[in-house]
Amino acid sequence: MKNKYIMALDQGTTSSRAVIFDHEGEIVSKAQREFNQYFPEVGWVEQNPNEIWGSILAVMVEALGNGDIEAEQIVGIGITNQRETTIVWDKKTGKPIYPAIVWQSRQSQPIVDTLKAQGYEPLFREKTGLLIDPYFSGTKIKWILDHVKGARKKAEKGELAFGTVDSWLIWKLSDGRTHVTDCTNASRTMVYNIYEHKWDEELLAILEIPLAMMPEVHSSSEIYAHTVPHHFFGLEVPVAGVAGDQQAALFGQACFEPGQVKNTYGTGGFLLMQTGSQPVKSQHGLLTTVACSVGGERSYALEGSVFVSGSAIQWLRDGVEMVKSAPESEELARKVESSDGVYVVPAFVGLGTPYWDSEAKGSMFGLTRGTRKEHIVRATLESIAYQTRDVLEAMMKDSGIPLKTLRVDGGASQNDFLMQFQSDIIGVPVDRPEVVETTALGAAYLAGLAVGFWKDQAELKAHWKLQQQFTPEIGVVVREDLYRGWKKAVEATQLFKN
Numbered sequence: 489m490k491n492k493y494i495m496a497l498d499q500g501t502t503s504s505r506a507v508i509f510d511h512e513g514e515i516v517s518k519a520q521r522e523f524n525q526y527f528p529e530v531g532w533v534e535q536n537p538n539e540i541w542g543s544i545l546a547v548m549v550e551a552l553g554n555g556d557i558e559a560e561q562i563v564g565i566g567i568t569n570q571r572e573t574t575i576v577w578d579k580k581t582g583k584p585i586y587p588a589i590v591w592q593s594r595q596s597q598p599i600v601d602t603l604k605a606q607g608y609e610p611l612f613r614e615k616t617g618l619l620i621d622p623y624f625s626g627t628k629i630k631w632i633l634d635h636v637k638g639a640r641k642k643a644e645k646g647e648l649a650f651g652t653v654d655s656w657l658i659w660k661l662s663d664g665r666t667h668v669t670d671c672t673n674a675s676r677t678m679v680y681n682i683y684e685h686k687w688d689e690e691l692l693a694i695l696e697i698p699l700a701m702m703p704e705v706h707s708s709s710e711i712y713a714h715t716v717p718h719h720f721f722g723l724e725v726p727v728a729g730v731a732g733d734q735q736a737a738l739f740g741q742a743c744f745e746p747g748q749v750k751n752t753y754g755t756g757g758f759l760l761m762q763t764g765s766q767p768v769k770s771q772h773g774l775l776t777t778v779a780c781s782v783g784g785e786r787s788y789a790l791e792g793s794v795f796v797s798g799s800a801i802q803w804l805r806d807g808v809e810m811v812k813s814a815p816e817s818e819e820l821a822r823k824v825e826s827s828d829g830v831y832v833v834p835a836f837v838g839l840g841t842p843y844w845d846s847e848a849k850g851s852m853f854g855l856t857r858g859t860r861k862e863h864i865v866r867a868t869l870e871s872i873a874y875q876t877r878d879v880l881e882a883m884m885k886d887s888g889i890p891l892k893t894l895r896v897d898g899g900a901s902q903n904d905f906l907m908q909f910q911s912d913i914i915g916v917p918v919d920r921p922e923v924v925e926t927t928a929l930g931a932a933y934l935a936g937l938a939v940g941f942w943k944d945q946a947e948l949k950a951h952w953k954l955q956q957q958f959t960p961e962i963g964v965v966v967r968e969d970l971y972r973g974w975k976k977a978v979e980a981t982q983l984f985k986n
C-alpha cells in the first residue's frame with residue numbers, strides 16, 4: 489500500500505507554499521511561489537485574491553510533482569495563512585469587490601483615529617484582547633464597505649462575504665459551498681469576542697459591519713469542507729485544519745504547556761506564549777489571542793510583534809547595501825569582537841510591542857571614527873535579539889511564568905550568530921528544531937488530528953526534535969549592561985520625532 493500524507497497550504501504574506509508531511513512529521517516534498525504586492529498609495533499594501541488562489545493551485549500541483557506523490561496519497565489538507573488580511577467578495581459571483589487589504593496596510597488609520605477619539609479602545613481591548621489598530625481586519629472591512637459603492641447595502645442583504653485568507657481558500661476549494669473560518673483567525677479581526685466565542689454584535693455595530701457577511705467560526709481541527717473534484721485531481725479531500733500562521737507555528741513547535749514560547753524570525757518577529765485554557769490580560773502592551781481549539785479544548789496565547797526582524801537584514805542588503813546576502817551578515821558580524829557600543833534601532837515602520845509607537849523612526853547610536861561596516865551589521869543583528877527580549881520581558885511580567893527556553897523558527901533563525909546572541913541576551917537556552925517549517929507543520933498537525941492520521945498531541949510532541957541548542961555564554965553583568973544600552977537607544981529614538 490502506498491504511504492499516506494498530509495498536505496499543508498501555507499499562504500504567507502509574500503509567498504504561498506505547499507508542504508507535504510509524512511507520519512513522522514517530516515517534510516517529503518514542497519513547493520513555493522511568490523505573488524505580487526501592490527502599493528497603490530503610501531502605506532497601503534494590497535494583493536489580488538485571485539493571484540493568491542492561483543499561487544495556491546500552482547503549489548499544490550508542484551508539491552505533488554516534486555515528491556512524485558499521487559493526489560490519492562493525500563488524506564487531509566491543512567491551511568495556515570497570513571493573518572488579518574481582509575477579503576470581501578460577492579457570494580453569487582465569487583468575485584472580490586476590492587483587492588485583499590494586507591495586514592501591514594494602513595489605509596484604515598483615519599477610522600482607527602476616530603474610534604480612539606470616541607473612547608472605544610477599552611471596550612475593544614476588553615472583548616477582543618487586541619488594540620484598536622489598522623493591523624486588524626475590523627477597520628479594513630469597514631473601509632471597504634465605506635469606499636466600494638453599494639457595498640454596505642449588499643452586505644446587509646447577505647450578498648457579500650468577508651473572510652481572512654483561510655476563509656477565501658476554503659470558499660474556493662469548495663467552489664463556494666463553505667464560508668467558514670477558525671477561531672484563531674477570527675481572534676485577529678477585532679470583532680470576535682474571545683471570551684464568549686462569537687462575533688460581537690456590539691463591536692460589529694460600532695464598525696457598521698453586518699453580521700450576515702461574517703463566516704461561521706469553527707475549531708482549528710475538524711473537517712470544514714471537501715475539495716471539489718475539479719480543483720484536486722478529481723478527488724474530494726477533507727480540508728481539516730486551519731490556523732493563523734503564528735498560531736500554527738506555536739502548534740507546530742509543540743508548545744502545548746503554559747509558559748512555552750516560540751519566536752518566528754521572519755520579515756517581522758512574532759512571539760507567542762502558550763497560556764493554557766485561560767486568556768491572560770496584558771498590562772504591558774501584549775495582545776491576548778486564541779492559540780488553538782482542538783478536540784473541544786481551547787487554549788490562549790499572549791502575543792508580541794516585532795515589526796522589523798529579518799527585514800532589518802533585507803535593509804542591510806537592499807537599502808544600505810552593506811551585505812550581499814542575508815547569510816553574509818553572520819560572516820561580517822563575526823569579524824568584530826563586539827558592536828563596539830553601536831546600537832541600531834530598526835524602527836523603520838514604528839515600534840511594535842511593547843512600545844506601540846507608530847511615529848518612531850529608525851536610528852543609530854554610538855558611532856565613532858572607529859566604527860566600521862561590520863559593527864553596524866553586527867548591531868543590526870543584535871537589534872533583532874534586543875527587540876525579542878523586550879517582548880519576552882513583557883510576557884514574563886504579564887504571565888508571571890519565568891522563561892525556561894525559547895523555541896525558534898523562521899528565516900533568520902538560520903543565523904547562528906543571531907541565535908547565540910539571542911541566548912546571551914535573554915540568559916536562557918534557545919532551541920532550534922530540525923523542522924523549521926513549523927507553520928506548515930502546525931497546519932498539517934491540525935488536519936492530521938481531525939482525520940485520525942495522528943492520535944493526539946502527545947504523539948505530536950514526540951516528533952519535536954532539537955537541531956541545535958544555543959546556551960548563554962556571557963555573564964549577567966555584561967548582559968544587563970548591553971541591554972541597558974539598548975533601552976537608552978530606544979528611549980532616544982522615541983524622543984526624536986520629525
Ligand SMILES: Nc1ncnc2c1ncn2[C@@H]1O[C@H](COP(=O)(O)OP(=O)(O)O)[C@@H](O)[C@H]1O
Pocket residue numbers: 500501502503753754755756797798799800801802814815816817818898899900901902903
Ligand atoms: N541567514 C540569515 N541571517 C539573517 N536573516 C536572514 C537569514 N536568512 C533569512 N533571513 C531573513 O529572514 C527573512 C525571511 O524569512 P521567512 O521566514 O521566509 O519570512 P516571511 O515568512 O516573513 O516571508 C528575511 O527578512 C531575511 O532577511
Ligand SMILES: O=P(O)(O)OC[C@H](O)CO
Pocket residue numbers: 499500501502569570571572591732733734754755756
Ligand atoms: O506571512 P507572515 O509570515 O509574514 O505572517 C504575517 C502575520 O500573520 C501577520 O499577523
